[in-house]
Amino acid sequence: MAEHGRRRWQLVLITSPLQGHMTPMLQLGSYLQSKGFSIIFAHSELNPPNPSNHPDFIFLSLPDNLSGTGIFSGINQFLKALNENCRPHLEKHLIQMINTQKETSEKESIVIIYDSLMFFAGNLAGDLGLPSIILRSSCAAILPSYWIIPQLHQEGRFPVQDSFLQEMIPEFHPFRYKDLPFIGLPIQEVLDLIAMISPKTPASAYICNTLECLEQSTLTQIRHHYQVPIFTIGPLHKTSPTPSTSFLEEDTSCIPWLDKQSPKSVIYVSLGSLATIDAKIATEMAWGIANSNQPFIWVVRPGSVHGCDWIEFLPEDLVSEMKVRGMIVKWAPQKDVLAHSAVGGFWSHCGWNSTLESICEGIPMLCQPFSIDQMMNARYLSYVWKMGLEMVVERGEIKSAIRRVLVSKEGEEMRRRAMEIEEQVRVAVTHGGSSRNSMNDLVEFILSL
Numbered sequence: 001m002a003e004h005g006r007r008r009w010q011l012v013l014i015t016s017p018l019q020g021h022m023t024p025m026l027q028l029g030s031y032l033q034s035k036g037f038s039i040i041f042a043h044s045e046l047n048p049p050n051p052s053n054h055p056d057f058i059f060l061s062l063p064d065n066l067s068g069t070g071i072f073s074g075i076n077q078f079l080k081a082l083n084e085n086c087r088p089h090l091e092k093h094l095i096q097m098i099n100t101q102k103e104t105s106e107k108e109s110i111v112i113i114y115d116s117l118m119f120f121a122g123n124l125a126g127d128l129g130l131p132s133i134i135l136r137s138s139c140a141a142i143l144p145s146y147w148i149i150p151q152l153h154q155e156g157r158f159p160v161q162d163s164f165l166q167e168m169i170p171e172f173h174p175f176r177y178k179d180l181p182f183i184g185l186p187i188q189e190v191l192d193l194i195a196m197i198s199p200k201t202p203a204s205a206y207i208c209n210t211l212e213c214l215e216q217s218t219l220t221q222i223r224h225h226y227q228v229p230i231f232t233i234g235p236l237h238k239t240s241p242t243p244s245t246s247f248l249e250e251d252t253s254c255i256p257w258l259d260k261q262s263p264k265s266v267i268y269v270s271l272g273s274l275a276t277i278d279a280k281i282a283t284e285m286a287w288g289i290a291n292s293n294q295p296f297i298w299v300v301r302p303g304s305v306h307g308c309d310w311i312e313f314l315p316e317d318l319v320s321e322m323k324v325r326g327m328i329v330k331w332a333p334q335k336d337v338l339a340h341s342a343v344g345g346f347w348s349h350c351g352w353n354s355t356l357e358s359i360c361e362g363i364p365m366l367c368q369p370f371s372i373d374q375m376m377n378a379r380y381l382s383y384v385w386k387m388g389l390e391m392v393v394e395r396g397e398i399k400s401a402i403r404r405v406l407v408s409k410e411g412e413e414m415r416r417r418a419m420e421i422e423e424q425v426r427v428a429v430t431h432g433g434s435s436r437n438s439m440n441d442l443v444e445f446i447l448s449l
């Protein structure tokens, strides 16, 4: 345990049960543990982490009583149930820790670090007088949207009229109205959601899985707004790599298959851990991939196509034709796939982890965002960083987009941009770079609490 003078620090990390959120929390925990802090890793019963990958963490399972209230029952309902149900057990545990401290008169600081979706932990920390830090696992740009959306609503600009969707939001450069998170949800649901996840007790600091070089102007805006330290320590899969954190089993057979493909020839297709699509859209995707004549790996997560177990909705002859040139898998070792020299493009839903993973390998992207921060990430990729193409999901358009990225001058230029950004990230994560410095600053900050 980190000791400073005669004081010791216990960090209680509270993760949410989503793949794209738990991975960065585990990575953050590993880093802090390597700096001598003792880690209690609290998680819901839904999607528990694998303790054997982190033998030195103490895992605390929080009864969640979610029975049937999955994320697909509606985000507000899911988050409300998750937060209400996880609170009592953590509260009991923290009170016990505080009482033990008093009895033993040990000088120990308890610091709460919580995923922004587990907002009950921030409220609880406030009630118990403990310092709390928020981990943001998506792009930093989602934070300003929490105060800009209510402001737009007051001014009659949200919900957005169709004729404004393509317009730039003047106070939120470079985003358009259509890039705002929660754009398709009913307005009251959006306002309730923002109110629900906004901390009632101000956090002592924010940790963002991002980099100064990627989101500089947004970070300036956030620092000005919150007036607390904002640590930019990303990309965590590079600054603090951990063993696989996948909830699903990775199909590693795609790696030896990739070994047999030509350099930069393969399109990797994955829509992440949450997005779901209609069979009609998935069928367009299949035809587009097949017609592109490029080798591919297509991840179809079981249950991600409405009403289907897996790919039984695809015509058998199409599947046989596709298998000549590529692989359809249920879940891939994504970071290894992207790091493979045969992969030349990533068709993605633009989840933040996927975006960072692609950037770190200098891989240009085809952008098919679905929800939350993904439209903003896609905007960064296509408009700001110029290493991504916005997709139209129709077989002819898909075929041409895949070929534009893999075998055209335009694709070469996108790859050049991606590699430039990869280089900036490499500098940021090496000794003396912005992310490394921020990690050191974070440790100093925790020790000052």
Ligand code: UDX
Residues within 6 Å of the ligand: 018, 019, 020, 021, 023, 137, 138, 139, 246, 270, 271, 272, 273, 274, 275, 299, 330, 331, 332, 333, 334, 335, 350, 351, 352, 353, 354, 355, 357, 371, 372, 373, 374
């Ligand atoms: C969503 C959001 O879009 C994201 O920005 C937000 O912060 C969390 O919720 P998700 O759908 O999980 O995230 O996407 P993403 O953030 O990209 O994370 C997916 C993770 O799963 C990545 O780390 C990726 O490497 C991994 N993955 C995905 C695999 O390991 N194998 C696969 O086949 C697909």
